[in-house]
Amino acid sequence: MRDMGLKGQGETGKAYLSGSHNLKNNCGYIIHTIGPDTRGKKSQSDWVEHEQKLTDAYNNTLEVASSNNITQTAFCAISTAIYGCPIEKTTPVAINTIIDHIQRHPHTHTQTQEIRFVTYSALDYNVYRDYLTNLSNQNSPILSSVSVDESSSKLSQLLAKSSSDATTQPPLLYSINS
Numbered sequence: 001m002r003d004m005g006l007k008g009q010g011e012t013g014k015a016y017l018s019g020s021h022n023l024k025n026n027c028g029y030i031i032h033t034i035g036p037d038t039r040g041k042k043s044q045s046d047w048v049e050h051e052q053k054l055t056d057a058y059n060n061t062l063e064v065a066s067s068n069n070i071t072q073t074a075f076c077a078i079s080t081a082i083y084g085c086p087i088e089k090t091t092p093v094a095i096n097t098i099i100d101h102i103q104r105h106p107h108t109h110t111q112t113q114e115i116r117f118v119t120y121s122a123l124d125y126n127v128y129r130d131y132l133t134n135l136s137n138q139n140s141p142i143l144s145s146v147s148v149d150e151s152s153s154k155l156s157q158l159l160a161k162s163s164s165d166a167t168t169q170p171p172l173l174y175s176i177n178s
Contacts, residue, residue, distance in 0.1 A: 011034065012056075013033075014034065015061040016064075017030075035078035038085045054078060054093050054097075057079075058093070058101070059097060072114045075115065075116070075117055076117075076119075076120070077117070078090065095128075095132065117132075
């Protein structure tokens with residue numbers, strides 16, 4: 001966060017661009033975002049506030065990507081790990097926010113976009129896969145394909161070595177044609 005001019009953590013829901021710090025696979029940038037922290041907050045009114053901050057995190061990340069002509073973006077399941085948001089609640093927010101953003105801003109998404117959902121556990125993977133498959137089966141006009149990207153499975157395999165909860169499931173590939 002220091003190379004973005006920030007001391008410590010940024011603001012919840014905002015997105016910040018930095019260099020890729022020598023990441024492989026032609027990654028030119030990292031867009032950092034901070035999702036809501038739901039630890040110890042379980043009421044419905046808490047969730048409404050967290051849902052808006054999570055929506056902001058995805059929207060602001062897409063805005064930063066668009067304004068920097070980034071056509072490929074990878075998302076983790078924001079706020080589901082240490083911040084404790086349930087994957088079953090965050091998945092629809094993530095996917096619906098991305099679809100809504102593209103529908104509201106078609107002029108900023110003129111090229112084919114690729115969005116990857118990089119999951120950490122088998123549960124996360126299955127929730128994302130099932131939700132995307134369901135949308136695809138409803139013939140959502142913005143979804144050109146929902147498939148598993150076998151070429152990215154090495155990332156998940158590396159993660160699996162660092163955690164007993166991790167899976168070797170490859171990330172989901174979500175192709176968007178606007």
